[in-house]
Amino acid sequence: MDIQIGRGKTARRAYGIDEIALVPGQRTLDPSLADTRWQLGGIEREIPIIASAMDGVVDVRMAVLLSQMGGLGVLNLEGIQTRYADPVPVLERISSVGKSEFVTLMQELYSAPIQQELIIKRVEEIKSQGGIAAVSATPAGAMKYGKVVAAAGADLFFVQATVVSTAHLSPASILPLDLTQFCQEMPIPVILGNCVTYEVTLNLMKAGAAGVLVGIGPGAACTSRGVLGVGVPQASAVADCAAARDDYYQETGIYIPVIADGGLITGGDICKCIACGADAVMIGSPFARAKEAPGKGFHWGMATPSPVLPRGTRIQVGSTGTLEQILTGPAQLDDGTHNLLGALRTSMGTLGAKNIKEMQQVEVVIAPSLLTEGKVYQKAQQLGMGK
Secondary structure (H helix, E strand, O other), X not given: OEEEEEOOEEEEOOOOHHHEEEEOOOOOOOHHHOEOOEEEOOEXXXXXXXXXXXXXXXXXXXXXXXXXXXXXXXXXXXXXXXXXXOOHHHHHHHHXXXXXXXXXXXXXXXXXXXXXXXXXXXXXXXXXXXXXXXXXXXXXXXXXXXXXXXXXXXOEEEEEOOOOOOOOXXXXXXXXXXXHHHHHHOOOOEEEEEEOOHHHHXXXXXXXXXEEEEOOOOXXXXXXXXXXXXXXXXXXHHHXXXXXXXXXXXXXXXXXOEEEEOOXXXXXXXXXXXXXXXXXXXXXXXXXXXXXXXXXXXXXOOOOOOOOOOOOOEEEOOOOEOHHHHHOOOOOOOOOOOOHHHHHHHHHHHHOOOEHHHXXXXXXXXXXXXXXXXXXXXXXXXXXXXX
């Protein structure tokens, strides 16, 4: 139901992940029976969790480790890894600089040119170690490096922007990326994003997307919502885009997964996103906390180095455990940020969902007090959900 903001302007109420809760049904099952498998571009993964294409989150080592564990990591092709042959000292500068010097340092470091030979090298490094080579670029980067990525043997190509659409208007001097043509010509699956509406999701699927990323501005290090005023809370955005996926499947018989991207910190966040209709999630800051992460306890967004209008900041997330502890346990923290897969399986067991498709059908209620009700002592003592 629309709400009147003022004369001539109405708005629809949208909900964030923190405002909803999942309702157990009449059946429960042992968590070991919960099947979390999903597919993206014909590649099956046991864990429906993807590590974001951010320089503080994924490098070659992380991409390989995530692949070995049953997950997926996406490498940023327009970041530090493809601008510097040895990215280690560059990443150390980013993690050591003060708050006031951060933006100018990032603009300096990211002004170094992208080297095509490093794109090829990084893909080959991931593949040679048995990893899935999933890579990401902006639409402009996709136009420039798409053929290089395909020739290098990458498995998946993510085309990402703050907002992406099939109806982009450019100045006469700039040729925009034709998403339909790009998807048709690329010999590997192309995942498109980001979006937050039913209509755009449907258009991206019709353009040939092998997957669609949902989320504008909810990321821990992203400031796009504050800078641009743009975004839709994730629970509503995911539900709308999942509806487009279902309608597209009914119309064509082709199932295109929807991936909730950003704003997810705990296992409960992941569970709620899937219950809203997501097939998988993409997360950044939870993986940036891994001891193996290239950011060394820091995390920053893909738009942070913009020379014109940075939309993001560097946040200190710390190093709280190994990648294995964060993804599959055993958990050493009490706040839901460790053993994300275990949390998903336990939630599915509690809700009686045998697989991802059944998890998408569980009952959801509006519950703004879900995270605060009865948690006075946790909040006072900064424990568990009170952190």
